[in-house]
Amino acid sequence: MMAHTGTVHCDVLVIGGGITGCSAAWHLAGYGADVLLLEEFDLNTRASGRNAGSLHGQIQHDQFVGRGEDWARRFLPAFRFLVDSLEMWRSLDKELAADLEVSLNGGLLIAETSEQMRDIERKVTLERTAGVDSHILDSADLQRIAPYVSESMAGAQLCLVEGKANPMLAAPAFARAAADRGAAIRINTSVTGLEWENGTFTVTTASGKVTASRVVLAAGNGMNRFASLWGRPIPIFDEPAQVGATEPLASMVRHLVYYAGGKLTFKQAKAGTLLIGGGWHADVDPVSGRTKVNPRNLVANMRIALEVVPSLAGVSLIRTWSGAGLGTPDLSPIVGSAGPPGLVFGVYPHMGLTAGPLLGRVLARLVLDLPGEVDLKPFALDRF
Ligand SMILES: Cc1cc2nc3c(=O)[nH]c(=O)nc-3n(C[C@H](O)[C@H](O)[C@H](O)COP(=O)(O)OP(=O)(O)OC[C@H]3O[C@@H](n4cnc5c(N)ncnc54)[C@H](O)[C@@H]3O)c2cc1C
Structure with missing residues (x-):
């Protein structure tokens, strides 16, 4: 990360310090990117630190009965996404060198x-x-x-x-491990503006401007603050x-x-x-x-x-x-790129603690143009 004329520059800016953003920052730093994560409050203070700690690997019964089998069949890619993320939870304690109280x-x-x-x-x-x-x-x-x-x-x-994990521990452990890999993490920094011009994103915060070549939006419920960049709100x-x-x-x-x-x-x-x-x-x-x-x-x-x-x-x-x-209207995640090149975003509704580790990795690979490991077509914004 470089600072010149009062503006900080990074390769990849991550907006949001919940489990999705912190996992993305850890993976990005692991791929060698120069990463800065900005969080409006403290890390893990929104949904990621307030959930019930369930690690889900089944289609939710009330949705199955209420929405029917056709919906459930369309939900299978989202279901598979959860299960693949659960696989990551198995080894997170070791990889992040932290006891996340995971049991499966x-x-x-x-x-x-x-x-x-x-x-x-x-x-x-x-x-x-x-x-x-x-x-x-x-x-x-x-x-x-x-x-x-x-x-x-x-x-x-x-x-x-x-199984289950302790949600109070997971995102902070990702953030610590990301910092160990060289990522910069700034809390109490709300992103109030996001613009794109000539291949560079410029982000406004109360403590100054940040420029970035690429941006991962992991802002949860705050995503649509930036919707003018891609032209229409995400249906969350x-x-x-x-x-x-x-x-x-x-x-x-x-x-x-x-x-x-x-x-x-x-x-x-x-x-x-x-x-x-x-x-x-x-x-x-x-x-x-x-x-x-x-x-x-x-x-x-x-x-x-x-x-x-x-x-x-x-x-x-x-x-x-x-x-x-x-x-989200169909309970599937919304993940992809939209608007200017180099901007990616991701939300996984209702079960985003479970999905967070994989969603972070998927976003990291997507923003760096690395080969994708998950077919993102079922999760595209343009399905709505
Ligand atoms: C009560 C409850 C129970 C739940 N139970 C479970 C469960 O048992 N299992 C499960 O898998 N899921 C559960 N969930 C869902 C899960 O918590 C979320 O899906 C998941 O935490 C989403 O993570 P995230 O990182 O995408 O979003 P968030 O945790 O919302 O993180 C987004 C972050 O972005 C920051 N941000 C937003 N705008 C800006 C900005 N402009 N500038 C800087 N930062 C910004 C926010 O402050 C926030 O910290 C539950 C949710 C709730 C509320």
Whole structure:
């Protein structure tokens, strides 16, 4: 990175210090690029540091049932993207020299009725076509591996590739490892303008201008601030969501757990707390624009948790929080280049913690014109 006449210059500028941007910076530095990452707040303070830590490797059951099998078939490339990213999670602790509290013991989608089991079987058949295997468990199998689950449950899908990680640790670990490779990371630096002229991007921040030959936009919900560069907004929308954490419990839950009968996910963090969520909507404060926990949804979420795990009745919830998640109309990611040459962007809706490591690598390779490892056609902006 060079500074001349008050303007800093870098080869590749990454905008956004969530998991996507930090992974991109690490990969870019590994490919030998001179990288600068700018983050408006601190690293990992938006969705990447506020999520529930699920590492997803199955098509979400409510979407499968609600949107149908044709949608699910179109979603398979996005599904495969998650699974390929999960493969990266297996070795991230070692590669980033950090304990990210990753465990990939599998995911359990619990069903209460035989109708739900039939839907699960159809879903597993489709997932197998994308190379992801699951076991179908009956009630007795389920009790054997998850004795805390209500005996009224009919069975489950055990998806072998899923798990969990600690979201508070992942993006910062990528950023530290990127800095070790020579990347420059600047926090508290909001990008307020992005222009392109004669092959160079000029970025405006409160602390001065930055010029760059190439730009990776990993700004999550903030992407469309720069939409005039490529002519139209990316169809993303905020999906504020919330999570709760119980007091620490003795080791009890080994899997990422979902429920086919309602919105519920939970897993046990390394510290012993159960993180309970499932995509429940949070509120948005009309004045500050900040997300805040919706108490009714919190109660509804806990009620479902109690149906599935009755022993939670005596357990205290000690913390809740919310964050601005992000959706796309078809639930597939939007990844590619648009506008001036050298500008790439990427968002993975709802499950972007899982997808972040691979999305960062894909964006790094795309912006450097290296051969692509993923067919990005299904994720192109022009599909809308
Ligand atoms: C409550 C909740 C639970 C979730 N649970 C899960 C889960 O269990 N598993 C899972 O896989 N996913 C989950 N998600 C989704 C996941 O958190 C996101 O998909 C993922 O973190 C997106 O990462 P990102 O780096 O693309 O975006 P972000 O984390 O939003 O990062 C973008 C960054 O860009 C910065 N930025 C924006 N504009 C500018 C600017 N102009 N200048 C400088 N910086 C800028 C922002 O400050 C931010 O830090 C959940 C989300 C929420 C909200």
